[in-house]
Amino acid sequence: MKLDARTRQRLLSMLWVLALFLLWELICRLFGVTDLVLPKPSQVFKVLIERLPALMPHATQTLFTTLVGFGLGVLVGILIGVMIGSSRLAYDVAYPLLVGFNSIPKVAVVPIFVVWFGAGTVPAILTAMTISMFPVVVNVATGLATTEPELEDVLRALGASKTDILWNVGLPRTMPYLFASLKIAISLAFVGSVLSETVAANRGIGNVMMIASGNFDVPLVFAGLFILAFLGVALYGIFSYIEHRVTGWAQRKTEFAM
């Protein structure tokens, strides 16, 4: 049977992932590692399948808070990024503030959100939003700032307003930067929402893992981790695909061109 290079490469990478899980399983069995320390993957999958009906609402909750937080983060991120990228004054004022804000560990912010909005969904959304905003701001601002000065001269000599330049040149040029940041932001959004659920919530995967570790139910903790990893990879994949479709011009592939 003959396979083309792409399919072979995919198959090979899947085999490698499988091999890693097998190795894990083997090590656990050979050295008799107890479940309390490191459960076997087979056991994790068993728990995952058995408890899936109970876990599903939590997974949905986490996915929901992550996506809403991510959406808001991207929206606010783009707005701030456009502001910073197109005005020198805004850059000078907002950039140090943003860097300062980003340096604060988000785990320290969650209790403040809880005080303001109560435990549960809202703090999770807000944490996901604040954590996923930063890469979007930085990348959008960078994209706008790299507009060629000569092109700007061409447009200004035509009588283009700042908005004309932003719409026709600045924003399209920023698209590859924006999509690169979305892939990072979606992973960060998961970190934010789960973090908040761990601290203060009664629903969501973070909460499940918190309770499970309190009960020394380590296989369930790992089942939660697997769900998170799966959701993260799936969303990353979706954004990679959209990126490829929307900003193919930046990748200069010949198959896109024709």
Added chain:
Amino acid sequence: MNPTFIELDRVSLRYPGGDVLALSAADMKIGEGDFVAVVGPSGCGKSTILKLVAGLIPATTGNVMVGQREVRGPSKGVGMAFQNPTMLPWLTVRDNVMLPLKIVPPFRQGYASKKKTEFADRAEALLKQVGLAGFGDKRPWQLSGGMLQRASLCRALIHEPRLLLLDEPFGALDQFTREELWAIMQSLWMDRKPTVILVTHDLREACYLGTRIYMMSARPGRILEICDVDFARPRTLPMTFAPEFTAIVKHLRMQIADSRGVALEAA
């Protein structure tokens, strides 16, 4: 001479924060529909003149007049082309050429409805004139440097500007491509007769294209000499090897050597 369209009256420019004058007391009078070339050593403020005329930077002292009006801020509808063709990579070549129609009135009002029909035809006709027929649907990165520069000229001319400002548009091209583009530039100008200011390092280019050549000194840029070139048009490549033509080129070259303080015999 044609009625005056552009006038520089003792214009000087000092860039903010710099102590050197980029341009010193420049006087220029350019008639409507003239093709003027500005030559000089690098750093003599040639490009500065274009930016002043386009209103992209204000003069430190003196007046810049375009079409009987003083320039105070960015102009409207002036075509510009640079050494770097700056095509937008996410648009096709045709859409790149049509970019000014999106911005300059009265075209911008009808852009949405005419971009597929009238405007696209117009861009296609212009592309054909510069030898890019059939390349409208390509992406900029699929074109060579010379082809991109042709497209850049189309973009500068699509909206039929009265004023065209060219900043070393052929500077990055090889000699043969460059000479082909001179002929194309000449025919574009002869068809439409916009007023053109061409900034260049290439003295043969200036003599081939220009009706009048302004010669500038090294920094601080001053206008050293004005030289009229009266060869009949359309000018051809063989003409550039005629003795009268090379005499002008040689004269200009010696002037530049003088202004740089370098003796050519010694170099």
